[in-house]
Amino acid sequence: MPADALTATSIHCSYGAVQVLFGLTMRVAPGETVAVCGPNGVGKSTLLRVLSGLLRPSSGTVELAGADITRVPAVRRVRLGLSTVVGQAAFGSLSVLDNLRIHGYAGSRTDTRHGVDAALAVFPRLAQRAHQPASTLSGGERQMLVLAKALVQRPTVLLIDELSLGLAPIVVGGLMEMVRRLNATGMTVVVVEQSVNVALALADRLYFLEKGTVAAEHTAAELAGRPELVRSLMLGGQA
Ligand SMILES: Nc1ncnc2c1ncn2[C@@H]1O[C@H](COP(=O)(O)OP(=O)(O)OP(=O)(O)O)[C@@H](O)[C@H]1O
Numbered sequence: 001m002p003a004d005a006l007t008a009t010s011i012h013c014s015y016g017a018v019q020v021l022f023g024l025t026m027r028v029a030p031g032e033t034v035a036v037c038g039p040n041g042v043g044k045s046t047l048l049r050v051l052s053g054l055l056r057p058s059s060g061t062v063e064l065a066g067a068d069i070t071r072v073p074a075v076r077r078v079r080l081g082l083s084t085v086v087g088q089a090a091f092g093s094l095s096v097l098d099n100l101r102i103h104g105y106a107g108s109r110t111d112t113r114h115g116v117d118a119a120l121a122v123f124p125r126l127a128q129r130a131h132q133p134a135s136t137l138s139g140g141e142r143q144m145l146v147l148a149k150a151l152v153q154r155p156t157v158l159l160i161d162e163l164s165l166g167l168a169p170i171v172v173g174g175l176m177e178m179v180r181r182l183n184a185t186g187m188t189v190v191v192v193e194q195s196v197n198v199a200l201a202l203a204d205r206l207y208f209l210e211k212g213t214v215a216a217e218h219t220a221a222e223l224a225g226r227p228e229l230v231r232s233l234m235l236g237g238q239a
Helices: 044-052 074-079 096-107 112-122 124-128 139-152 169-184 196-202 227-234
Strands: 006-015 018-028 033-037 059-064 082-086 157-161 188-192 205-210 213-219
Touching: 006 044, 018 033, 018 044, 018 213, 033 044, 033 169, 033 196, 044 082, 044 157, 044 188, 074 082, 082 139, 096 112, 096 139, 112 124, 112 139, 112 169, 124 139, 139 169, 169 188, 169 196, 188 196, 196 227, 213 227
Parallel strands: 033 188, 033 205, 082 157, 157 188
Antiparallel strands: 006 018, 006 059, 205 213
């Protein structure tokens, strides 16, 4: 049996004296899209930071394709094929193209130009705006740029924090379609999402966190047509 694309096992994590994750375990199979959901402040973004290498857990392990990467720094994780999309940050005064090039140099494990071309092919709208300063992009286009930056790194596993945050539903719909297409190419995707509707529409499987650990895990198919169960899971109650 092939190794999981990504696993987190018994993760404990704290900010100073404040513990946020308590023995959290999750796994993501190759080619799967998995969503991490739950109420505000439950530790979703903290988990993402641990997976991406921005935060070191106090105990527990993170594995990428069966290799222990718990102590591997974030930049080296990118080179191993694990990229992270967080927020809508871009260098505003630089063009779309230069933003992509810079990102390629920062994490490159392959030829940067090839990666930039491949990313622009996925986002024709960005290709049309390649020479426009990033600061002039709309919110949705900026989010596309963030996804495109991760694509330049040609990840095997893509971590996305809050794809839908602050964006109009129609823009979110477009971005979801992009993520689906990436997943269809074989890319494994983990999304941290506050919108359960986005999570349900995107993911094969969903983890629901409560008090820094996994309270429940369901396939999207199991949750289809069960709004009461979804509601109670999102409120942090075990159902
Ligand atoms: N840098 C930090 N220093 C101290 N505490 C932090 C830090 N970042 C997050 N926390 C705390 O850790 C807890 C979990 O935060 P986290 O951002 O992981 O939650 P979340 O589930 O992603 O929440 P949300 O859905 O509101 O974004 C919260 O109580 C938060 O205040």
